Amino acid sequence: MPVNYATPAAAQLNPVHGVRLGTAEAGIRKANRRDLTLLELAPGSRVAGVFTQNRFCAAPVQICQQHLAHHGIRALVINTGIANAGTGEPGLAAARATCAAVAALLGVSERHVLPFSTGVIMEPLPVKRLVAGLPQCQATLSGDGAAWHDAAHAIMTTDTVAKVASRQISIGSKAVSVTGIAKGAGMIKPNMATMLGFVATDAAIAQPLLERLLKQAADESFNCITVDGDTSTNDSFILIATGQADHAEIADAASADYAALLKAVTAIAAELAQAIVRDGEGATKFIEINVGGGLDRAECKAVGYAIGHSPLVKTAFFASDPNLGRILAAIGNAGIQDLDVRTVKLWLGNVLVSENGGRAASYQEADGARMMAPAEIVIRIDLGRGNAQAKVWTCDFSYDYVKINADYRS
Amino acid sequence: MPVNYATPAAAQLNPVHGVRLGTAEAGIRKANRRDLTLLELAPGSRVAGVFTQNRFCAAPVQICQQHLAHHGIRALVINTGIANAGTGEPGLAAARATCAAVAALLGVSERHVLPFSTGVIMEPLPVKRLVAGLPQCQATLSGDGAAWHDAAHAIMTTDTVAKVASRQISIGSKAVSVTGIAKGAGMIKPNMATMLGFVATDAAIAQPLLERLLKQAADESFNCITVDGDTSTNDSFILIATGQADHAEIADAASADYAALLKAVTAIAAELAQAIVRDGEGATKFIEINVGGGLDRAECKAVGYAIGHSPLVKTAFFASDPNLGRILAAIGNAGIQDLDVRTVKLWLGNVLVSENGGRAASYQEADGARMMAPAEIVIRIDLGRGNAQAKVWTCDFSYDYVKINADYRS
Numbered sequence: 146m147p148v149n150y151a152t153p154a155a156a157q158l159n160p161v162h163g164v165r166l167g168t169a170e171a172g173i174r175k176a177n178r179r180d181l182t183l184l185e186l187a188p189g190s191r192v193a194g195v196f197t198q199n200r201f202c203a204a205p206v207q208i209c210q211q212h213l214a215h216h217g218i219r220a221l222v223i224n225t226g227i228a229n230a231g232t233g234e235p236g237l238a239a240a241r242a243t244c245a246a247v248a249a250l251l252g253v254s255e256r257h258v259l260p261f262s263t264g265v266i267m268e269p270l271p272v273k274r275l276v277a278g279l280p281q282c283q284a285t286l287s288g289d290g291a292a293w294h295d296a297a298h299a300i301m302t303t304d305t306v307a308k309v310a311s312r313q314i315s316i317g318s319k320a321v322s323v324t325g326i327a328k329g330a331g332m333i334k335p336n337m338a339t340m341l342g343f344v345a346t347d348a349a350i351a352q353p354l355l356e357r358l359l360k361q362a363a364d365e366s367f368n369c370i371t372v373d374g375d376t377s378t379n380d381s382f383i384l385i386a387t388g389q390a391d392h393a394e395i396a397d398a399a400s401a402d403y404a405a406l407l408k409a410v411t412a413i414a415a416e417l418a419q420a421i422v423r424d425g426e427g428a429t430k431f432i433e434i435n436v437g438g439g440l441d442r443a444e445c446k447a448v449g450y451a452i453g454h455s456p457l458v459k460t461a462f463f464a465s466d467p468n469l470g471r472i473l474a475a476i477g478n479a480g481i482q483d484l485d486v487r488t489v490k491l492w493l494g495n496v497l498v499s500e501n502g503g504r505a506a507s508y509q510e511a512d513g514a515r516m517m518a519p520a521e522i523v524i525r526i527d528l529g530r531g532n533a534q535a536k537v538w539t540c541d542f543s544y545d546y547v548k549i550n551a552d553y554r555s
Numbered sequence: 556m557p558v559n560y561a562t563p564a565a566a567q568l569n570p571v572h573g574v575r576l577g578t579a580e581a582g583i584r585k586a587n588r589r590d591l592t593l594l595e596l597a598p599g600s601r602v603a604g605v606f607t608q609n610r611f612c613a614a615p616v617q618i619c620q621q622h623l624a625h626h627g628i629r630a631l632v633i634n635t636g637i638a639n640a641g642t643g644e645p646g647l648a649a650a651r652a653t654c655a656a657v658a659a660l661l662g663v664s665e666r667h668v669l670p671f672s673t674g675v676i677m678e679p680l681p682v683k684r685l686v687a688g689l690p691q692c693q694a695t696l697s698g699d700g701a702a703w704h705d706a707a708h709a710i711m712t713t714d715t716v717a718k719v720a721s722r723q724i725s726i727g728s729k730a731v732s733v734t735g736i737a738k739g740a741g742m743i744k745p746n747m748a749t750m751l752g753f754v755a756t757d758a759a760i761a762q763p764l765l766e767r768l769l770k771q772a773a774d775e776s777f778n779c780i781t782v783d784g785d786t787s788t789n790d791s792f793i794l795i796a797t798g799q800a801d802h803a804e805i806a807d808a809a810s811a812d813y814a815a816l817l818k819a820v821t822a823i824a825a826e827l828a829q830a831i832v833r834d835g836e837g838a839t840k841f842i843e844i845n846v847g848g849g850l851d852r853a854e855c856k857a858v859g860y861a862i863g864h865s866p867l868v869k870t871a872f873f874a875s876d877p878n879l880g881r882i883l884a885a886i887g888n889a890g891i892q893d894l895d896v897r898t899v900k901l902w903l904g905n906v907l908v909s910e911n912g913g914r915a916a917s918y919q920e921a922d923g924a925r926m927m928a929p930a931e932i933v934i935r936i937d938l939g940r941g942n943a944q945a946k947v948w949t950c951d952f953s954y955d956y957v958k959i960n961a962d963y964r965s
Contacts, residue, residue, distance in 0.1 A: 332884065375866065470678070479610075503642045503644070504679075550871070
């Protein structure tokens with residue numbers, strides 16, 4: 146059960162003009178579950194993507210990067226069950242064959258298809274079964290909220306809920322939709338992107354600005370989360386702009402329209418990124434870590450991740466035990482060589498826990514215990530050495546994390 | 556229950572001439588358990604230490620570093636229950652008061668006493684109870700194997716077994732003892748040293764060589780281990796040489812005597828470091844990760860630790876599930892920006908699992924499953940880009956890790 150997250154109903158999802166989605170049960174790894182998704186994009190759509198920094202990045206990630214260089218993307222194909230990572234040359238051939246099959250079906254060029262995979266690493270992709278499932282995807286293509294809802298379900302692996310978010314904004318007095326789906330619950334410490342996230346809008350925006358907007362949104366969403374510190378081989382975050390909303394193309398990063406779209410896309414991406422953490426494997430708590438007073442954003446992030454990755458901090462949150470010295474140990478362990486611990490302040494919610502290198506005089510353990518109890522917790526740190534800040538979203542570490550990951554595959 | 560480790564009997568421990576040990580039940584945090592240890596060193600003993608790099612390093616660590624600068628150390632005092640870390644100025648005062656009390660009892664200078672603490676962070680050290688326990692320590696001072704045995708028990712916290720190792724070597728035809736104790740089971744990813752490790756020898760060795768030997772031994776022992784990736788605030792590894800063995804002082808790092816002592820101290824330190832991993836919180840498996848073919852030792856260590864810290868790899872070992880793509884993902888996640896995955900080879904025991912960026916043609920999952928089953932597992936990686944190598948020792952990640960750390964303190 147995720148922490149304070151429920152999948153929105155299909156009726157709440159705004160269609161994106163120029164995007165149609167279809168799903169199928171292709172039996173990629175397990176029978177009787179939707180595991181194949183096809184997105185068809187209208188001609189003229191623009192697409193940008195950011196991908197994992199993992200050196201063992203998956204075959205589909207490598208193909209995506211090649212195909213995105215050409216522009217003119219018309220379709221995305223996504224399978225679960227098998228990650229097609231750690232699969233060498235045969236894996237690249239499998240990803241290319243997948244693109245070719247989609248291209249033939251839709252009458253587009255192979256290089257205008259982006260492939261995505263998620264699931265078990267180092268096992269071969271069953272291309273024959275995947276290709277056999279494509280006609281069912283095509284037959285179910287639709288642009289309505291139910292199709293987005295179905296696609297959000299079809300891309301799940303160890304997720305317990307489908308993750309989808311949607312809103313409408315107004316640009317040039319035209320209604321613009323932003324709707325997205327994501328999947329992920331474990332192997333989550335995105336470095337440029339998350340496991341799989343797809344956000345589409347019918348806004349019209351120039352390609353370089355779309356790429357810029359994507360990076361800005363990723364930095365405030367998928368690049369702020371961690372479940373277990375393991376950066377996946379398949380992380381991909383894709384932003385699609387179909388340009389069908391019929392307003393004047395956004396061509397200036399300083400314009401109000403750009404700001405409005407950035408705000409909407411960032412909000413959707415953040416909602417999806419948070420949903421991944423709320424559905425983190427075994428999670429019982431959602432934790433926001435706000436780090437301020439740093440010399441630069443990087444050191445604030447490093448502190449946030451040192452806390453967010455510490456098994457000792459995460460198990461203490463699971464137990465609602467205010468064993469908060471573990472947070473100090475994690476801060477000290479974040480790699481800031483010249484950190485003066487006497488300037489560091491730590492709050493749990495609005496309770497000052499630590500200052501001057503030790504426990505705050507006003508701190509009472511009962512207050513700490515009270516702040517550890519809820520399912521939503523905010524940690525705030527002031528490093529006291531600058532003005533930079535950053536946030537990290539994470540979850541606790543429970544028996545069920547071990548159970549899920551000891552049982553996965555079996 | 557630790558993995559293939561049992562505490563040696565007292566009779567197997569070689570006394571170190573010039574070292575006496577005493578213990579007491581001081582009630583530091585819990586009643587009815589030995590929690591205070593005193594080591595008394597003969598005049599002329601030489602001592603070297605390496606300590607945690609955690610910026611929130613404990614008060615006793617700071618005092619140790621100050622006192623070691625003066626040389627002439629005559630006593631070590633070690634309490635469990637409270638780490639005296641994250642305690643600010645009052646923590647430093649408490650550590651100094653502890654040293655003063657020991658100094659008064661033994662008639663030595665305060666600055667010739669080294670203090671050590673381990674336990675809960677950010678709680679105040681109960682100096683009064685600690686000082687009240689010192690006479691019992693003094694009354695039980697003894698140099699025999701039973702005293703080492705008792706001290707190994709008295710420094711435990713979440714350890715399930717006492718950790719002690721001992722051997723005798725011959726230097727200049729004189730018998731030389733090397734005997735050591737250590738504690739630690741969680742918050743274990745030493746960066747210079749481990750939680751607490753104390754190794755003593757009656758060898759005679761010049762101070763600069765002692766410090767050099769300590770660092771070399773630490774690098775091949777305590778600096779090779781990880782349980783949970785959390786670098787403690789209190790890590791300390793101390794090497795004592797009393798010089799009572801009556802051979803000519805070792806004064807040349809190129810001498811056979813230096814090599815013999817280095818070999819013995821490293822063996823003892825490695826045995827203790829391995830014992831910590833074998834007793835890792837919740838551990839059911841002991842895993843050695845050998846990384847070779849690196850450009851330098853640092854990148855080999857980075858790969859070893861990326862694997863040793865991955866919760867996904869560790870839970871797969873707990874489950875004996877050869878989900879070995881998780882190891883490839885961890886290698887790709889080790890921060891080697893220019894790693895060419897096509898040159899990487901991965902073995903589990905003697906089974907080649909992966910090469911050319913994917914699964915080895917000869918690999919059968921049944922072989923992987925067979926190699927995952929035993930309690931002792933060796934992973935070997937050839938990065939294929941140089942001649943450097945490094946090893947990391949770690950353990951798996953079980954339900955009991957979560958249980959122990961969710962329950963600790965309560």
